[in-house]
Every structure is written in C-alpha cells, then in structure tokens.
Amino acid sequence: MGSKKKYTSNNESKHSSPKQKNHEQMDHSKMGHDHHIHEESGEHVPHAYRDEQVHPEHQMNHNHHEGHGGHGGHGGHEHHHHGNFKELFLKSLPLGIIVMLLSPMMGVTLPFQFSFSYSDILVAVLATILMIYGGKPFYMGAIDEFKQKAPGMMALVTLGIGVSYFYSIYAVATRYVTGEHVMDFFFEFASLILIMLLGHWIEMKAVGEAGDAQKALAELMPKDADVVLEDDSVESRPVSHLQVGDVIRVQAGENIPADGMIQRGQSRVNEALLTGESKPIEKNVGDQVIGGSTNNEGVLYIEVQETGDKSFISQVQTLISQAQDQPSRAENLANKVASWLFYIAIAAALIAFITWLFLTDVETAVIFTVTTLVIACPHALGLAIPLVVARSTSLGASRGLLVKDREALELATKADVMILDKTGTLTTGEFKVLNAESLSKDYHTDEILALMAGIEGGSSHPIAQSIVDFAGKKGIKSINFDSIEVVSGAGVEGESNGHRYKLISQKAFGKKVDFDIPKGATVSFLVEDEEAIGAVALGDELKPASIELMNVLKSNGIKPIMATGDNEKAAQGIAEELGIDYKANQSPQDKYDLVESLKNEGKTVIMVGDGVNDAPSLALADVGVAIGAGTQVALDSADVILTQSDPGDIESFIELANKTTSKMKQNLIWGAGYNFIAIPIAAGILAPIGITLAPAVGAVLMSISTVIVAINAMTLRLKRN
Template identity: 50%
Template sequence: MSSEHGATSSETHDQMAHGEHEAMDHAHMEHGDHEAMDHAHMAHSDHEAMDHAHMAHGAMSGHAMHHGNFKRKFWVSLVAAIPVFVLSPFMGLSLPFQFTFPGSDWLVLVLATFLFGYGGQPFLSGARDELKAKVPAMMTLIAMGISVAYAYSLYAFVMNHFVAPHAHVMDFFWELASLIVIMLLGHWIEMNAVMNAGNVLEKMAALLPGEAHVQQADGSVQDVPLAELAAGATVVIRAGEKVPADGRVLSGTSAVNEALVTGEAKAVTKTTDATVIGGSVNGDGTLVVRVTGTGESGYLAQVAKLVASAQQEKSKAEGLADRVSRALFYAALAVGLVAFVVWWLIADTATALQRLVTVLVIACPHALGLAIPLVVARSTSLAASHGLLVRDRQALEAAGTIDTVLMDKTGTLTQGVFAVNAIQHTAAADEDTVLALAAALEAGSSHPLAAGIRSAAEAAKLTVPTASAIQTLQGVGVRGDIDGTTVALVTARYLDEHDVAYDQTGYQQLAAAGNSVSFLLRDQQVLGAIAQGDAIRPEAPALIQALRALGITPVMLTGDNTPAAQAIAHQLGDIEVRAELRPEDKAAIVAETQAAGHHAMMVGDGINDAPALARATIGMAIGAGTDVAIDAADVVLVKSDPQDILAFLRLGRATTRKMVQNLWWGAGYNLLALPLAAGVLAGIGVILSPAVGAVLMSASTVIVAINAMGLKLK
C-alpha cells in the first residue's frame, strides 16, 4: 500500500502530524460531518429513511417479495378465507360456528379458487424457483400442500355434485384457506421484523459530485455532468470539493481526506503525480487532475462490484428451516406415494387417493410456517431493545457458528478521533504551558489534530492565551504571535530542514507507537512535543477478553500503517493484526478465513469495510458508520457500542436454540404422523384420520407460538 493511501512509516506520521492539517482546515473534516464522511447516524427513528425497495435474499428464504405485498395479500386473503371457514367443514368435522345455505358450496369453491391463485401465488412462484434450482425447500413444501389440498378439493366437489352425489367425498377447502392465510401471516411477520436492505450502488453514487470542472484547451473551465466525464479529461478540484473521479495530479498541492479508502481519519498530502480517488474530499488547496477512471472503471464502482459479488455468493446460504423443509418434502412425497400404491393394491383408488392427500396435507403443518418467523420477530424485537438492528435473519442462525471476529480498527476498536496520548517538555516549559500554547495556535482550526489538542486543554482546565497573526506553514505546521513572541507548532521535518535541535530518540519512540507528533517552538527553540493518536475505546479490551472467553479469535483489520496498528493491538491484549489494507484486501482476508474452515464475522463502519461486511458469514456495521457499510451489513449496532457484539452473539445462540425447538414442534411430529396417516398400523385398527391430524397441527402451532415468546436475552 502506498503512502498516498495511508501512512506506512513513522516519517509519514511525522509529515502528517501537523503540517498538512491547515491545508485541510475546513469544517467538512470534522468527525461528524456528513458531507465529508457521508455518515448516517442510525438512530432508531431513521430506519424509514433506508431504501425499502430491495429485499435481502436471506430475509425471506431467498424470495424477493416486498413485505408490503405479503401484508396486502394476507389481509385480502383473510377476508376471502373467513366465509370459507364458516361455510366448509374442518377436516370433515362441522364446527359449532359453521352453517350452510343453498349454493354456499359454490361460493366456497369460488373463494378457494381465488385464494389458491392470489394468496398462493408467492408460494407457487417460490416453489418454481426452488425446483428450477433443484433445491426444494419451504416454498416447495407449502406449494405442495396447497396444490394437493386444492386439487383434491376440486375433485371432491366434482364427485359430490356431478358424479356421485351420495358418496360425500371429503374436501380440504378449509385447510387450503387456513394454510394460505397462516403462511402469508408467517412471512409478513418475518418481513416486518427484519429490516430491508438498502441499495449500495445508489449510496456509492451519492458520494460523487453531480458535476466536474473540466479544463478546456484554452485554459477555461466548464462544468460538465459527471456522466459525461471521460478518462483523459483534465479537471479542476477546488477547496472543499469532492473528487469527481479517479485521477493523477498534474499540478497543485492539497491535503485530501481519504477516509472512505483507508478508514483512517487523517488527510493525505497530494502533490504532482500523486493519485486521487473519486469520492474523497479535497482540503483547502486547488488540484488540477488528469482523469484515469470513471464510471465502471472508477474505484467506487470496483468496491460496489466487490459488495455485489460477495452478497450474491452469500445469498446461496441455506437457512435451517429450508433444510428441514427439504427433508420433510422428500419424506412426505415418498411416504405418500408408497401409501397410494399400497392402498390402491389392497383397497381402491378413492381410498388410496385419500391416504395420499392426507399425508401430503399433514406434511405441511401450519406450525412450520410460523416456527421461524415467530422466533425471528421475538429475536429482532429483543435485539432492537438492546441496540441491535437485525437485517438478515440468517445472521441470527449463523451466530452460534462464529469462531473468528474480524474488526476494523478505526471507529470499532478505537474512537476514530485524535486524542493527546503524551506530552514531552524541555526545561524551558512544563506540560501545561506546552499544551496551552499549542491550543492557542489551534483555536480556530477544525482539523482532527487541532480538535484533539483543544479537547486536552479543556480537560486539563488550562487558561489558553490568545494568538494573533496566525499563519499556515504550508506542509509543515502553523505559526502565530503569543504575548509578543513567535510560537509555532510544526513537524519533525521542519526541525530537520531548519537544523533545530530536538530529542530524536523520544520522537522515534512516540512515532513508533503510532502517534502523530507535533513540536512546539518559541523563537525557534523547542519547548516540547505533543503526541496524538486514535485512542482505543475504553470498553475494547474487555470485549477482546470476552470474545476469547467464548472461544472466538479476535483479529484487527486496518488501513493504517503497521507500527500504529501494532501499538493498538498491544493495548488491546496483543491480538492478531493485519495492517495497510485496502477494501479488496479486507474482503480477501474474510474469504481466506472462511476457506480455512472458519466462520467469520466482520465488524466495520466505512466504505472500505463494505466488501468484507458483505462477504463475511455475518457482517456487522457500526451505526455511526457510512450508509454503504450499513447497507452491506446483516446487523447494525445502533448505539455504536462494540460491547453489543457480545449481546448479538448471545442472542444469536439463544435464537438458534429456539428455532431448533420450534422446528421439532412444527415438523418433528411428522415422524409419527406421516406413517400413521399412510396407514402403517391399519392392520390393528390404528389409522390417523384427517381430523386427528388437524388437532395435532393445531396443537403444534400453539406450542410453537408459546415457545417463541419464551426467548430472552440474558
């Protein structure tokens, strides 16, 4: 990784310590600025601002149906189903509230046909997709149940009205209506509980300006829409503007905020021949840049492709309910066909058909459609109350398998803002004097380093003098007059160039620890040095210790330089660290970890983390991070508290236990019900009638609901 994209040595830290900070001294560089960082502070009330047009694949078992459609289909289907419940028998039994009138059976037929076509449409379409992909699962099982119930009921209607009116062949219209309504309810509950995915490509595009200042052959500048900008064009990037496209600097000097690339909140000096990246933010210098990449060839587009590729690959992950549904589908089909053949041989076609239908209808218990959605609804509700926004239900299922947590350094393990870590002083001044004079020079600056110095002075309750005639020393620092003397805050490079003596050993120690070091001079004499670094979050060491206690390996990923990263890793408990990484590097590390047989969770907050978040088994975004990172993640930490990582892992494990329990209650009884419905014990007079099967289904549905409500986060 080049020094242009992140400091790679203590010298770079020195150069970045102070000299360039005035060159980017604009409000857009402050930590919370939305223009520079494109942060979307994810307060709970902000969820509606997300793009609700694109559903995550895992959010509904892989079928991209907008949850508003499920809601509408449920209510319309419920209205159509109520007359069916009242006018048709339940598994051959007449319930107390039921009645009939002349022609009521025709009304039931019409309503059931409407329900099958309208309410059953998403399940039939989903089954078609599953069968086309040769992976029958939940949708196929539901489609089989409603199709068999409808087809046999249509057969029963024809038999009872036109062929053998006195035969009284039992229909399944009641079961058809209830199955469709309950399955729609289950999917609606799940969709309502899980947040929709945003559009990463739109968020990427929003990082770029709408126009570019293109320099013409005669030297004039013309504003051109970004879509018309071509490689080879020469653009002028003025102070405070976003870089419109990837390019190489032809002339000018400025400091550019490349936080979207490296994830580090520091400016990078750009001079002739340096590369700039579309979407980064220029400081207060003017740059003339030759465009090298636009559109699909640009850096942001490449990151977007990485995210899309990772999301597509991860979308193939199969949920627990789908695996159970597949097994149940094959089991029911096999048992039903065997039962049909056997009963056709020993009895008659009508009996054989009834056994087949009973097996296939019972195999799609109502409880199975609610087993997972009810747990997801309860789990996501608990998660939200603990500052966790779950966007993909499969993340909850996968939480119990996680054995490696990869964490971005800045904003996750560190605070993402510069803080004064150390102050050195000479005999000519004490620490308070050094800090107070430095704060005086930084009084009007909005650079992160300046903010760190002012915050330290305020915390120490120092009296800060007033500085006048403040000047920027381009590339090396700032100078001003305080109480009649000239005071400057500069880099080590300035001292070397002007042959000013200083403690080089002390400087090297501070720089090696990952600090940016600024020296305070009064009349060209060094009074002291201020070392600043990105301070670790107070709760981070405890998080690392807790992860290890759970048997999970923590790994720190960062775009920062190796010495700085190793210093932070040491403070965190000597965790494994990978430094000087670009977005593709982080995504590659995730893929490498998973290829080694590990289940990885990625935690990050920046655009540079988005591909890794999308590729990981679970992607977790810090709520104060960029929209792009949030859109690529499966889980969002709304309160931006890393300790919530542990809460999520505990909740995920508890959720998985409840899901397994509910799947046993919702589908497990089929181990007994299917053979009995097929008539295995008919020889001794034991056969499962449709009515008894209905009672079992109803009981399992109630148990599933009660069990789901018992989920708690301890």
C-alpha cells in the first residue's frame, strides 16, 4: 500500500498570488489510498482515510476573529477594533449636541442656538473631550493606515476633524489674546464626528447581520452534554468540557453535542442542517455521527472523537471566517482607489486652500479645504466591497455553499471550462448490480457472489455495499475472509479457505475477458491465480439536477467536461445523456494534467470533485469546488465547499458568483464615481455660479452614499430552490 502524505495548505499558496500552484502537489495524486477503484480511479478510498485530522494550521483561531470584533480585515476596516461605535456615538451625542447648540454654523447663528459669556471656552473644552473620546477610533485608524503605508478613509476623516478642531481652538485663543474675532468651526467639527460615528455604527450593524451564518451554526450545538460515567451513571457537563474518549448519552429529539462514534444503540439521525442530506440516516453501532445533528429516535451512547476546533461545525465556521477575512482582487482594487483618493484629496485640498486664500481670505480657504477633505472621505468605497462579500458569504452558507476564497467568486464569472467528476458528482453514486457471472467452470455464480460479498464486507463504499446488498437479497451468505488488504489503485484482495482472491477493476486486471458489459456499467473482476473467475457489472444513475446544470453552464459560456476514472463505455453513456465532452480512464495524474493543459491555453478552469483523490486538480484549478465538507482535503484543496453534494448547488454557486461580482462592480463604480465628482465641487470649482458644499453637508452626502452601497449590498438575493 502506498504511503500516506499530507496535503500542502492551499491557503499558503493563495495568499502569495492568485492560484500559484506547482508540481509539488502531484506527489499527492500518487497517494496509495485508493481502496477499490472499479474503474473510478481516484474515487474510491477506504473509510479510514476519509476521517483524517485537520492540519493544525487549519484549526480555528477564535481569538483572532474576536479581537477584531468579528470583522477584521473587511477591506480597510481593520480599524473597527478601535471602539464600539454604538457606544461611542451614544456617549458622544450629548457632547456634540451641546457644542452645536453653543456654536454658530459657518458664523451664522441659527434659531435654536444661543451663547453666553465664555461659552466659547466651554465649547472648546467639550470639543476637546469629544476629540479625545469620539475622535479616537479615527486617528488611531489613521495611524494604522500610515503604519501599513496605505493612507485611506480613516486618514481622510482624521484630516477633516483635525483641521476643523485645531483651527477652531486657534480661533478661540485669538479672540482672547488679540481681541480679533476669528470664525470657528466647532459646529462642523461636532457634526462631522457624530455623523461619522453614526455611519460606522450603521456599517458595523450591517456587517454584523451579514455574519449571522456562524452564529446559526454555533446554535446547533447543545450547551451541555450527558456524560456516562464508569458506574453507568450520567453526569451533565458543559460541552466545552468534553474530552476525546468521553461517552455521552443522547436521547431522542436531542442534538448531538460532539462528533463521535456510536457505542450502543441505533437510531435515525437528521443531518440536514449540516450536510444537506434531506432524509434521516440510519445509524448503528460503529457509525460516525456529527455534532449538531439531531437524534430522531432511540437512545444513543456515543464515544467522543472530536471536540472544539477539530469538530465538523468548527471547521465549517473556519471556512466562513476565512472567506470573510481573505481579500479578493476586486477588494484590493477598492483599497487602491481609496488610497488614490487620499492623495487626490490632499492635492485638491491644497489647491483649494491656496486658490481661495489668494482670491479671498484664510477663513474661506479653510472652509473649502475642510469641505474637500470631508467630501473626499472614501467611506462608501471602503464599505462597498466588504458588505457585498459579507452578504454573499452569509447567503451562500445558508444554501450550503461555503466559499473559502473570495477570489473564487470573481474568477467563476470568467470561467471558460468546468471539469466535473462523475461518481457522486453528476451521478448518485448508488451503484446497482446489473449483471454478475461466473467465468470459471469451477465456480457457480452464487459462489462468485458469496466471495465478492465476503471480500467487500468491510467496506462502506456504495459500490461495495451494492454487491453485499445484491447477494443478501438473493439469499446468498457471504464467505468469511481471514484477511483483506487494499490493492493500491486497483481494489482489494484477501484470503479465504487457503485461496487468495482479488476483486479489482477492469483497468487493473488489464486482460480481455468475454463478458457482456451493459452500456454505462462499471465492471470488476474476481481474480484467482491471475485468472478471472467471476465478473460483476454495476450501473450508476444520473442525479436529477445534472442535465439542468449542463444547460446552465452552457448558457453562461462555460464548457462542461466530464473527467472520470470509469471505463470508456460507462463514461460515454453518461456523457451522451448529458450532451457533453468527456475523458474516460482518468487517474488523478490525468485530471491534473487536463487542468494544467487548459490553463496553459489561457482558459479559466473550475474543477468539481469529491475533495479526496481529486485534490491535486482541485488545488491547481482557478476555482476548486469540493463536493461534501468536513474532510482535511476539502479544507486544504478547494475554494468552495458544496455541503449537499447536489449538482443544483453548482448552479447556485455560478448564480452567486455572477450576482456578487455584479454588486461589487455597482458599489465600486458608485463609491469611486461619487468621490471623483464630489471632490472638485467641494474644492469650490462651481463656487462662481453659487454652488458650494459646507463640511456638514458634505458629511451628510457622504453618509447617504454609505447607506446606498449598504442597501445595494443587502439586496443581493438568490433564486429560490
């Protein structure tokens, strides 16, 4: 049996540049954990290898996410950890209102405003408190941006409030030192801070609501578990205190607290919320169960096998967190635009100041300078992409589409080719025995079936189970085998009554045999002394949604290609039904080479596979889509996880990708276009015809643009199933 190797973390390669893969990953395709291929090379692995542990580097890091308020990394919004904007706004509001009541707006006293002796000193004191408390997240955020050499939105806000505050302090000091009246901007300063805090509160609320998918997953887990002690008594413990090896009791109707294996009892378990499997699954002693699934009937005693970060739900939560934390190329573009706007705003503000200083006076020049800095703040631009992605991530998760890499959404809209695995992806994987014959005069067909059922008795694979079930229905008792071993890349072999048998694929056998193979069937041969003594043909059925998926792909300009390890006839039969091109007898190496050759032609490739032996090609493709979740390979190699294993979900992913990218572009155009148009107006280019923008008005307009991009992001919808 071949050696078992670990997969290189796909996260590492993707962070350096989009999909930089190399041939090192081909080592993985040579892994010897093919159990029983049945012409599906790379699609049949022993159960033991399906439950490998997750790499430590892929385990959850809750502290990282919590340290950023759950939103760290939202496209230039890492500064959100500098304060709770709801609390900041509510506590700053009274100070701001008093300042605005005691300060004239642009030198004009409004009806609701008033003043008294030394009220301007009181205003200066209150404004200083407001600057220190309410302004802190902005100038702390600006410091972060300058440390990263990427000045943007927070730097602009800091400039806006800084100019208005310090000039106003100068104005008050001048009045008392020289007696000269200089107009201050405390009203504009206070209104700007309040509007900014309110805008960020709205933003954080929107982003927080878009991230409810993780919370919903966490709620599936019970808070307490009934632990069975050595004397068979039961003790209630918090789920967080469970340890591997503990035995827990789960009664009918309860959610299972942790991943584990059934020791006692049998039941039907509903895993619909976790895997998308609509029907409750029958579970018996020795079967695996997933934490968060529901025990429908009976009492189960389960040995805990995974807890905390290694559990299925934690892995799913990790995928969502990764999706929300990883920047995409479009988001990087948004950040670059924000950076350009910073420098443009600085240049425009300087030009405005110099121009208006030359044409009028310092006060007017400062007014236009402050207005320019306020209106140029790229808040809407910085919010445009993260909100769309947060909404998209949440929407996808609710449909069982877990997007690990944001870039996958954008690349999917540019896809030219989609390569699809056959068994379990396009077909049900529920093989049925179509024909079984003895090929030797020394064995009766019933004896052949008894041997086949015996050698396959220990496997949980659908092909193996179909043979066992077929024999059982015919009343044929399985023959006991003394030992059973995996034949890497071929099938299984074992010893019974002193005879050595192999049950291997047609390709592995490699000899021509006189056996009528039904169209589209998979064939395996029972071999003794290198001679075929029996054969079995098994058929697989198309999933109902597969044909519709092909139509959707073609309508989106994506060419579907089926790549399968199955034989030519089996592949041809399915391909003809779907009306697509196909590649038969494909090993993991062949699939990898196919992806590589298409990419070398300049094609953008999506690969859809089971996430096990398709790992090299999943990792190499521009977008890797794994069917099913919870395995190490799915976490490492794929960009997108489809938990329901339904071809219709691939259609939903394409729809999600198109609509998400469309919303990104809409928000990006609005955010950037708004700022580029507003900056010249704020600088006073239209002042000769009487059109100007005051700082407070600029802040209001900026906040309106923020609300617009937020509403646009939250209107992202998918068609109903």
